[in-house]
Structure formats: structure tokens, C-alpha cells
Amino acid sequence: MEIPVRFGNDGYTVTVERGALRRVGTLCRLDRKVLIVTDDGVPARYAEAVFAACREPYLAVVPQGEGSKSFAVLERLLTDMLERGFSRKDCVVSVGGGVVSDLAGFAAATYMRGIDFYAVPTTVLSEVDASVGGKTAINLGGVKNIVGAFYRPKAVVIDPETLATLPPRQIASGLGEAVKMAVTFDAAFFTEFENGDPLSKIDAIIARAVTLKRDVVERDEKEQDLRRVLNFGHTIGHGIESAAGGALHHGECVAIGMLPMCSDKVRARLLPVLKRLGLPTAADLDPEAVYAAMLHDKKSTENGVAAVFSDEIGSYRIETVRPEALRARIETVIRRNPA
Amino acid sequence: MEIPVRFGNDGYTVTVERGALRRVGTLCRLDRKVLIVTDDGVPARYAEAVFAACREPYLAVVPQGEGSKSFAVLERLLTDMLERGFSRKDCVVSVGGGVVSDLAGFAAATYMRGIDFYAVPTTVLSEVDASVGGKTAINLGGVKNIVGAFYRPKAVVIDPETLATLPPRQIASGLGEAVKMAVTFDAAFFTEFENGDPLSKIDAIIARAVTLKRDVVERDEKEQDLRRVLNFGHTIGHGIESAAGGALHHGECVAIGMLPMCSDKVRARLLPVLKRLGLPTAADLDPEAVYAAMLHDKKSTENGVAAVFSDEIGSYRIETVRPEALRARIETVIRRNPA
Numbered sequence: 114m115e116i117p118v119r120f121g122n123d124g125y126t127v128t129v130e131r132g133a134l135r136r137v138g139t140l141c142r143l144d145r146k147v148l149i150v151t152d153d154g155v156p157a158r159y160a161e162a163v164f165a166a167c168r169e170p171y172l173a174v175v176p177q178g179e180g181s182k183s184f185a186v187l188e189r190l191l192t193d194m195l196e197r198g199f200s201r202k203d204c205v206v207s208v209g210g211g212v213v214s215d216l217a218g219f220a221a222a223t224y225m226r227g228i229d230f231y232a233v234p235t236t237v238l239s240e241v242d243a244s245v246g247g248k249t250a251i252n253l254g255g256v257k258n259i260v261g262a263f264y265r266p267k268a269v270v271i272d273p274e275t276l277a278t279l280p281p282r283q284i285a286s287g288l289g290e291a292v293k294m295a296v297t298f299d300a301a302f303f304t305e306f307e308n309g310d311p312l313s314k315i316d317a318i319i320a321r322a323v324t325l326k327r328d329v330v331e332r333d334e335k336e337q338d339l340r341r342v343l344n345f346g347h348t349i350g351h352g353i354e355s356a357a358g359g360a361l362h363h364g365e366c367v368a369i370g371m372l373p374m375c376s377d378k379v380r381a382r383l384l385p386v387l388k389r390l391g392l393p394t395a396a397d398l399d400p401e402a403v404y405a406a407m408l409h410d411k412k413s414t415e416n417g418v419a420a421v422f423s424d425e426i427g428s429y430r431i432e433t434v435r436p437e438a439l440r441a442r443i444e445t446v447i448r449r450n451p452a
Numbered sequence: 453m454e455i456p457v458r459f460g461n462d463g464y465t466v467t468v469e470r471g472a473l474r475r476v477g478t479l480c481r482l483d484r485k486v487l488i489v490t491d492d493g494v495p496a497r498y499a500e501a502v503f504a505a506c507r508e509p510y511l512a513v514v515p516q517g518e519g520s521k522s523f524a525v526l527e528r529l530l531t532d533m534l535e536r537g538f539s540r541k542d543c544v545v546s547v548g549g550g551v552v553s554d555l556a557g558f559a560a561a562t563y564m565r566g567i568d569f570y571a572v573p574t575t576v577l578s579e580v581d582a583s584v585g586g587k588t589a590i591n592l593g594g595v596k597n598i599v600g601a602f603y604r605p606k607a608v609v610i611d612p613e614t615l616a617t618l619p620p621r622q623i624a625s626g627l628g629e630a631v632k633m634a635v636t637f638d639a640a641f642f643t644e645f646e647n648g649d650p651l652s653k654i655d656a657i658i659a660r661a662v663t664l665k666r667d668v669v670e671r672d673e674k675e676q677d678l679r680r681v682l683n684f685g686h687t688i689g690h691g692i693e694s695a696a697g698g699a700l701h702h703g704e705c706v707a708i709g710m711l712p713m714c715s716d717k718v719r720a721r722l723l724p725v726l727k728r729l730g731l732p733t734a735a736d737l738d739p740e741a742v743y744a745a746m747l748h749d750k751k752s753t754e755n756g757v758a759a760v761f762s763d764e765i766g767s768y769r770i771e772t773v774r775p776e777a778l779r780a781r782i783e784t785v786i787r788r789n790p791a
Contacts, residue, residue: 184527188592195593223562226589226600227674250565253527254534261565262601335566 134272138166146203150217155209204229210236211243218249222264235275237287286364291322300427345421346371352407368392373442395448473611477505485542489556494548543568549575550582557588561603574614576626625703639766684760685710691746707731712781734787
């Protein structure tokens, strides 16, 4: 399936198709110098498949995890390109999850003020979430994605066959973001999670989630307004993610973070969907730590937090609230262990 | 004088006006957190004038010179903003020359994927050249401007009164870039340099050069094609600048670098103009070193160098040539000292 993403006269195509990786050379222009950026947690054969399709490939393998979204690693990638004599006509390809595409995309966005970038996401989370929208970034001072650029890829290649090597917990985490899209935008899509086995129709779920995100990003590329709806579950979710210190995956935190923002009616339908996917619905954390981490997050400003709520499945409401207003909501998803 | 720069529905205004700095608060939205970036070579009173117009100003003074266009200094500015709690709604103002606007503009372009940026250039060079066009960058591995972004300022404020504190040599260097615009685009403008004293009409010269550059940038913001003409004098000029190791100013190198790219007819008129401005017309350098530095420059690719020539005053011709073809031309502007 080919999903076009359009911005005026510009745009790119997201291909979602089993076996797409085998024809990456026809989906991306690789007859030039190519820096392939992957991490040491991604099965090497995916980057090798891209490597084999390039005229002049160079491979950069960064350590797995958020720690690679740093100035030090960015500078290393840019220096690699400089030393290899990369020109404006050469390109960067990311192969892996969101860490790698955020980092490699930012390197492509800034090398010579921007060279071509292709993303080959290999996790459900990055396929559903990071692959569309052109957000690239690194972290600084413990704050995620605080330095970056909006930068469009030239193409995105999603091959669901790569999910065969993905641990079930990571698949579930990625589906958490797809559920988020369904709750806020698409009631019919939500029923897909309620009926039948989501894993048996994961290709269609990815394509649908990408299409929904595309519809948002086309209307608000730079997150001025509408795009904020994509933060549903993320305000408290980011607080949980920071406070958990790596013990919980991103999509798991979004799953938990959605629940306090739902009406009772929405929550009653969302809870069984999350449980069925094996996603957590509460966290064993100190609510004060979650609240403090949420306040530290870049989206909270002096004037309040743009919080996203869902009162009905398939709809959302954005409201600027004082951060304290979210304090009590955090409590509702904290699991108290007996002392 | 107000010079509008338009890109579709977006754009900004360049104000060229004596006393503009005194009303910077009406030309820029400063009722928020503002990071003012200047360098220790710029008279402090210019940054202080901006400071006084802000609701919540923070001042960052970087060391004068290209050395500040580094990852280390960029990271420090971004960390400053993060620690001060800058949000997407806050902004950055540069006060000084091209080094400061390139650096501060790139910090603004990348903080939270882009916050508002204003430029207050205080040198002729940055007023004529760096203030329009949205090129921001830092250096890496000894290569200038290799990492950066195209990022539009929200407004540019040029107050020619600030030139009163500028050394004559720097004024002449900046005028070298204005002469470049005249040679390639505007024969009538060129006669302004031939007749009368350019220094007595410097406000008008700056405004005319900005307008000419605006016309180019509006048609080719991302340097796909036409904008390359602005590199007239820069291909060999950059080689001279690197080889001179700081002994020559940028506009001086452009002045020298234009000469080998001119027809005899153009050169015959250009030479006296440059001499009158006190600009050099040859360099005491090893031509091999100039050639090697030119090859290292980012604009030379495997396929050749997009070289800009002028056969008639007020016109240009872009031609892709093998770098070796420029080797002999370099010789023509090398001054051989008797051994």
C-alpha cells in the first residue's frame, strides 16, 4: 500500500508492504553516497539489505537507546559524512526505531543545511508514529527532543516482515500509539482492536494509523494547533516514562497516560483493549515523581498545558489546563503496592 | 526603508533606517523571554539597547570570531535556553556580525524545532549578506557552514548608525559583497561605486544590495539553482580565505576572488572600484594552498564546481567546470614577492 503525504507541491510516499525492504533500491534513490544509520539492537540484516542496494554505502551503528540522541553522536555522524566527502546530493537512510530515525533525520536536516533523508522503520512504534510527520530531534539536559528540526523524508519504507524479529512487548507498545489514533479520530478503527486478533491484521493497522497521522500532519505540519491532538496520552505519559527511568516502554506509558484523559465511557472500552494487547493500565510509581517529570516536559508552559481529552471514542478535545489540574488525574493510574 | 521578503504567504521585513535600533521593540516582538546573542567584539551598547526593550532578556556573549560557530558554543546557547525555561513562544535575537547571526539563527532554528529569530546586524558585511536569505550554520572539521539550516528570521533590523563604530577595513570588506551584487545583477548600481564616494551613500548602498539579494532569495530560497550566483567571487575567494588563515577578511577575499572570474572588460572596471574602496586585488599566498583549500570547500563535488563568471557588468553566467580549470585562474591574483 502506498500512502502519499502532500504539502503543496512537495511531499513523499509511505510504502507499507511485505517485502518492501527487498526493493528498497527502487523506492529510494540509492545510486550515490549513502550513510545508513542503525543501532546495535536492530537485526543487522535489515541495514545489510539497504547496504546491498546502494552504490556507495557507509554504515554507522550507534548504541541502542535514547543515549544516542545526543550532540556527541550527532557530531560523529556529521563528521563521518564530512570525512567521506558527502555532498548536497548524497543522502542518509535510517534503519531501526524512533531513536535512529530522530537522530539520522536531524543529521540529514542539518548537514549542508539539509540533504535527502529516507526512513526504514523496523518497529511498530516508529512505523506508526515516528515515520510520518518529519519530526527529528536529539535530547539535551535530560529533556527529550528539545533540539531538532521539522524535516521531511523523501520516502518511508515500511516492511511488516521486519516485525518478525520484534519482541512481543515492543509490538504491543507500538500498538499503543495506534490505539491512540483510533480513540481520538476513528471509532470504526477502534472496533478493530475490540474484535478479532490485532496481531493477525497488523499490516492493515499500521497502514490505517499512518493514514490517520498523515491527515493530521498534512493540515498542521509544524504543530501549531491540530497536531497537538497527537499528544493524547503523552502529557502524563511522558511524566510516567521519565519517572519509570526506562522500566516502561514509550507505548506502554502512552497507554497508561491515555486513561486519566478519558471520560468514564471511553475508559470502559479502552481498558479491555489495552489489557488484551498486553499493555499496562497503571504504574507502580511515586505520583509526585510523575508530576515533577511532567512539569519538566517541554510542553508545559507558564500559561498551562495543552491537554488532550477524549469524551467519545473517535473524538478529542484540546483544553489548556493548569498543570495542577492533572495532578489528581495522575493518581488514578498509580498502582499502590502494600507497604 | 522597509524591504519586504516574501515566500508565498510567509515572509518578513528588513528595515534599513538610521535610529532603527532605538525602536527595536516596535520592530520585533520582545514582550517575552529573549536570548540576545552577541560577541565580545561588538560594542556592548547595541546589545544593551535590545536588552532594554525586552520584557525578560538574557544575554549570551560569545568570543568574537569563527571559533564560536562550533557545536560546543551552540550546545551552550541551547542549554542556556533550556535552563531558563524557554518555550516555543520565546525567541532569540542576534546583535553583531555574520558569526553571531549564523550561530544564533541556528540555535533558534533547532531549539524545540524552531522558535522565533530576529537579526540585528551591525556590520556592513552581515547587513548586506548574512541578514537576508535565512542561511544559518556552524563549522565542523575546519569546514565553514557545513552544519546548519535554512531558517527565516521574523524581522531584520539594520541601523546604519551602528557602522560608526566599525573599523574602516571592515566597512570596505562589507562593501566588497555589495560590489559583487552590482557586478552580477545591476549595472546602474555598479556606477554608484564608480562615481562619488560610496561611504557618503552607504545607507542607500546597503538597501540596494539587500533588495538585490532579496530578489534572488525569493526565487531560490534553498540554493537549488539561481542562488548560486551569490557565490560569485566565493569559489576562489573561500580558498584564499582558508589559505590566509584569518589574515584577510571575508569581503577582501571575495574582492580578490571575483577578479579571475571576470572578462577583461569587466575586470578593467572592477579593479579601480576595488582599489578605491581600499580592497585588495591580489594575495601573497601559495597558489597550491589556495587551490587545495578551494577543493576542500563544500561547493566542489566530484562532478565539478558551479563557477560564476561575469562577462558584462550587470550580468552573470554559471558554468560547471572541473576544479583544475580554476587552477590557472588562481595564479592571476597571486602576488609574487621577490624571494
